[in-house]
Amino acid sequence: xxxxxxxxxxxxxxxxxxxxxxxxxxxxxxxxxxxxxxxxxxxxxxxxxxxxxxxxxxxxxxxxxxxxxxxxxxxxxxxxxxxxxxxxxxxxxxxxxxxxxxxxxxxxxxxxxxxxxxxxxxxxxxxxxxxxxxxxxxxxxxxxxxxxxxxxxxxxxxxxxxxxxxxxxxxxxxxxxxxxxxxxxxxxxxxxxxxxxxxxxxxxxxxxxxxxxxxxxxxxxxxxxxxxxxxxxxxxxxxxxxxxxxxxxxxxxxxxxxxxxxxxxxxxxxxxxxxxxxxxxxxxxxxxxxxxxxxxxxxxxx
Amino acid sequence: xxxxxxxxxxxxxxxxxxxxxxxxxxxxxxxxxxxxxxxxxxxxxxxxxxxxxxxxxxx
Numbered sequence: 447x448x449x450x451x452x453x454x455x456x457x458x459x460x461x462x463x464x465x466x467x468x469x470x471x472x473x474x475x476x477x478x479x480x481x482x483x484x485x486x487x488x489x490x491x492x493x494x495x496x497x498x499x500x501x502x503x504x505x506x507x508x509x510x511x512x513x514x515x516x517x518x519x520x521x522x523x524x525x526x527x528x529x530x531x532x533x534x535x536x537x538x539x540x541x542x543x544x545x546x547x548x549x550x551x552x553x554x555x556x557x558x559x560x561x562x563x564x565x566x567x568x569x570x571x572x573x574x575x576x577x578x579x580x581x582x583x584x585x586x587x588x589x590x591x592x593x594x595x596x597x598x599x600x601x602x603x604x605x606x607x608x609x610x611x612x613x614x615x616x617x618x619x620x621x622x623x624x625x626x627x628x629x630x631x632x633x634x635x636x637x638x639x640x641x642x643x644x645x646x647x648x649x650x651x652x653x654x655x656x657x658x659x660x661x662x663x664x665x666x667x668x669x670x671x672x673x674x675x676x677x678x679x680x681x682x683x684x685x686x687x688x689x690x691x692x693x694x695x696x697x698x699x700x701x702x703x704x705x706x707x708x709x710x711x712x713x714x715x716x717x718x719x720x721x722x723x724x725x726x727x728x729x730x731x732x733x734x735x736x737x738x739x740x741x742x743x744x745x746x747x748x
Numbered sequence: 749x750x751x752x753x754x755x756x757x758x759x760x761x762x763x764x765x766x767x768x769x770x771x772x773x774x775x776x777x778x779x780x781x782x783x784x785x786x787x788x789x790x791x792x793x794x795x796x797x798x799x800x801x802x803x804x805x806x807x
Contacts, residue, residue, distance in 0.1 A: 655774035674751040693767075694752045696782070704776050712763045713756065715770065 467568035471508055472541060472614070473637065474594065475563035476501035480578075480586040489632045493640040498732045502565075504637045507544035509607050514538045537622060538615040542608035548665035549644055550610045552739050553596040557612065563589030564614055567634045568627070576624040587628055591617045645670060645726045645738035650702065656715040658705045658743045659698075662726060669701025670726075670736070677728040677736075678705065684723035684740065685709075687716060692724055707743045716745030750786045761794055768794075 479501055485491045495502045516535035523530060543550065566574040578586045595613045602609045616622070644665045651659050662670045673695065680690040687709035694706040707724065709716050716722060722745075726738035756767060768787055777783040 655776070656770065657774055657776050672749075674749075675753045676751075691753065691755060693756050694750060694771075694786075696750045696776070696780070706771070706774075712759070713767060 467570040467572065469508065469511055469566045469574075470569045471567040471634065472505050472612075473565040473567065473573075473589070474503045474505065474557075475565065475589045477561050477563045477589070477591050479563050480583055480588050483585050483587070486587045486628055487630070489630070489636060492637055494732075496637060496640045497642055497734050500642075500734060500737065502637070504641050505543060505545075505612075506549070506638065509542040509544050511539055511541045514540050534619050536616045536619045538613070541612040541614060543610040543612055545610040546666050548646060550596065550598065552644065552665075553610075553612070554598065555739060557594045557596040559593050559595045561591055561617065562594045564592045564594070565589045571634065572627040572629050573634065574625060574627055576621045577626040579624050587626060588621075590621050593617065642734040642737040645736045647726055647738045647741050649741060649743070653707065653716070653743050653746055656706050656708060658707050660703050660705060660741070662701050662703060662738070671697060671699065671701060673697065673703065673726065673728065677726055679725055679727035680707075681723040681725075681740065684742075685721060687720045687722060689713075690722040690724070705743075716743070718745055720745035750782050752786060752790070757790075757793075764790065765794060 475495075479495060481491060492502070496504060515537045518531045518535060519533045521530050521532050522528070543553075545553075568574055575587055575589050578584055578588055593615045597611045597613060598609050646663050646665050647660050649658060650661050662673065664670060674697075675692060675695040678692040678695065680692060682688075682690055689709060689711050691708055691713060692705050693708050693713050696704040698704060705724070707716060707722050708714055709720060709722065722743045723740045724743060725740045726736055727734060728736040756764070759767060768790055771777050771783070771787060777787070
């Protein structure tokens with residue numbers, strides 16, 4: 447809006463002087479997540495974004511948070527002595543997560559300052575985002591765009607529970623001007639229930655003769671047994687070989703697996719300079735039940 | 749327990765033979781009876797396919 451606009455805020459709702467509700471939780475999203483006016487009301491659309499498309503991550507909870515948005519810059523005119531506001535700081539936040547090191551480790555590996563979307567769940571049960579009012583997506587409910595960094599000092603401070611931090615720095619002040627409170631008829635906790643189980647995969651040795659041994663556990667917990675070859679997913683975009691694949695899996699017990707990791711349409715072992723990204727992605731139909739971090743398997747000539 | 753992907757099971761005979769030969773060189777396979785059993789099953793498939801093919805030829 448033009449700073450010189452003669453428009454004044456129109457209307458007042460005297461019966462609706464509610465204080466702004468505090469943030470209860472955050473939903474981290476792919477920056478392009480978008481729900482049309484019809485889609486946003488339906489819980490299954492949100493659940494599918496969480497456990498089928500893996501494009502919304504419902505954080506387990508918050509311990510605390512601090513808005514770190516700067517105050518506007520106020521300049522006093524040396525002649526007239528009148529004050530002028532010379533900027534409009536974009537909102538920023540520091541969130542302290544209710545987490546564990548195993549979950550947070552994955553956040554450290556992922557959230558390194560890239561651009562994501564963020565919805566806020568408020569204490570009154572509303573979901574806060576904004577409704578696009580221009581371009582091709584007019585009327586769509588979207589998350590605020592923000593750069594997100596996960597950070598920890600590596601240890602808990604004495605008498606504290608704020609070791610797992612997330613810095614969320616908004617990119618566009620105008621999204622706040624189009625903010626919208628969506629009041630779902632379902633509880634936001636249901637989104638947390640839709641989250642796949644987080645799994646940890648670590649390599650226990652070097653790749654040799656086609657085989658990569660790994661150990662697979664639920665995060666900070668028990669070994670996962672009984673996984674089969676169809677429970678592993680490779681990424682052709684992250685890998686540097688054609689047709690990356692896990693072609694066989696040996697469940698060696700106690701969460702230890704030997705994966706045969708290969709390339710090409712006629713599968714052959716990867717060699718020096720090749721790498722394949724893979725993860726556990728156990729699904730029922732289109733729904734992810736278990737999903738792990740990506741690991742990079744590097745070829746060696748053996 | 750060993751599981752082998754459908755992609756391997758559906759390979760043409762020549763490529764499957766190559767894949768089996770490559771697997772037989774792997775240290776894990778040499779030391780594992782389960783692996784030997786699985787590869788034997790795949791070899792049986794090759795034999796079955798070979799039998800059918802030869803019969804068709806002589807007919």
